Amino acid sequence: MAHSEPPSADMQLYQVNNALRKPRILLAASGSVAAIKFANLCHCFSEWAEVKAVATKASLHFVDRVSLPKDVTLYTDEDEWSSWKKIGDSVLHIELRKWADIMVIAPLSANTLGKIAGGLCDNLLTCIVRAWDYTKPMFVAPAMNTFMWTNPFTERHLMVIDDLGISLIPPVTKRLACGDYGNGAMAEPSLIYSTVVALVMRIYVALGGKLHAVKLNGEMTFPFCSKSIYSPDEGDQVVHNEGLSGRLAYDGTPS
Numbered sequence: 001m002a003h004s005e006p007p008s009a010d011m012q013l014y015q016v017n018n019a020l021r022k023p024r025i026l027l028a029a030s031g032s033v034a035a036i037k038f039a040n041l042c043h044c045f046s047e048w049a050e051v052k053a054v055a056t057k058a059s060l061h062f063v064d065r066v067s068l069p070k071d072v073t074l075y076t077d078e079d080e081w082s083s084w085k086k087i088g089d090s091v092l093h094i095e096l097r098k099w100a101d102i103m104v105i106a107p108l109s110a111n112t113l114g115k116i117a118g119g120l121c122d123n124l125l126t127c128i129v130r131a132w133d134y135t136k137p138m139f140v141a142p143a144m145n146t147f148m149w150t151n152p153f154t155e156r157h158l159m160v161i162d163d164l165g166i167s168l169i170p171p172v173t174k175r176l177a178c179g180d181y182g183n184g185a186m187a188e189p190s191l192i193y194s195t196v197v198a199l200v201m202r203i204y205v206a207l208g209g210k211l212h213a214v215k216l217n218g219e220m221t222f223p224f225c226s227k228s229i230y231s232p233d234e235g236d237q238v239v240h241n242e243g244l245s246g247r248l249a250y251d252g253t254p255s
Contacts, residue, residue, distance in 0.1 A: 023049040023200055026100035028125045030112035031058025033177040034143035034186035039067035041106055044193040046072055052096065054125050056112065080124040093127035101136060103128070104196060106169070107143035107186045110154065116166075117157035134165050137199055141169040141192050146182030169195050 025045050029038040038059070045051045046069040053074045055063050060076065068074060080092045105112070105125070112125065121130035132138060140161065148154060149171060158168065169192055173183045187195075 021050070024099055024101045025049040025051050025196070026054065026096055026103045026128070027051060028054040028056075028103065028105045028128070029059040029063055030056045030105065030107060030109040030125060031061070032107035032109040032143040032186070033062055034107035035059040035062035036064065037186065037189055038063045038106070039065075039069075041104075041189040041192060042068050042072050044189050045104075045196075048193075048197065052099065054096065054128065056123055056125050058109070058111075059107075075124060077123050080127070093124055094131055097128050097131045097133065102196060102200075103132065103136075103138045104141070104192065105129075105139070106141035106189075106192050108140040110142075110144040110148045110151075113140070113142060113157050113161070114153065117160040137196075138164075138166045139169055139192070139196060140166055141187050142171050142184075143186035144171070144184050145176060145178060146180060146184045149182075149184040167195075167199075 027038070027042055027045060029035040035055070038053070038055070042051055042053055051069070051072045053068065053072050055074055055076055057077055063074075065074060075092065075096065083090070083092045114120075115122070115126050116129050119130060121127040129138070142149065144154075162168070169187050171184050172187055173181075174185045175181050176185055
């Protein structure tokens, strides 16, 4: 399995109420042929974090469930409905939203991108996104044909998700599944993994070696800001800002 080396054990644990635990990563696949790499992506992250997975109905045409790590639970639209029986029962998309520290949608199809940009929530994945706490990071790795990627609608949709603070892991140029050569292929799982780890490690360093949770609105959360601090073009310096709802936040703005 080709992927980046996980951080050392003393750097991969969050501190919550004086107890250490791994980061919680929610991985999600939408309906692109690049979902054939979803199991690989889950393996990359499961060596470093607690992982749960979500797959849309369309993505299940490509996701190889048998190859998923044994400790990774895969949730589908059917689970969203079958898990709720009566008033008072937990709602799956809300529980997953509360559980996760970070969400990664890879692949992100053109269809799901459009739904997110429009605020639609007609399946488990998009319901999680609609309920997401944008003080926590979300990454998307698009995968689509070049003509779809360069379409004006895509540009508009990317602007919307950027305004939400969702971090883009851009597609790459290569031979696509349809046989065309061009931009639109999903970034490799190893790059997606290393991008997310880079975010966590930068926060880790900024906090002096520990990631302390804070209590906000009755929930334990981590001091992420509404705008992701990761960008390949930004410097590593992080600005400390204590003015966001009384909690420590890092907006990634170079000083």
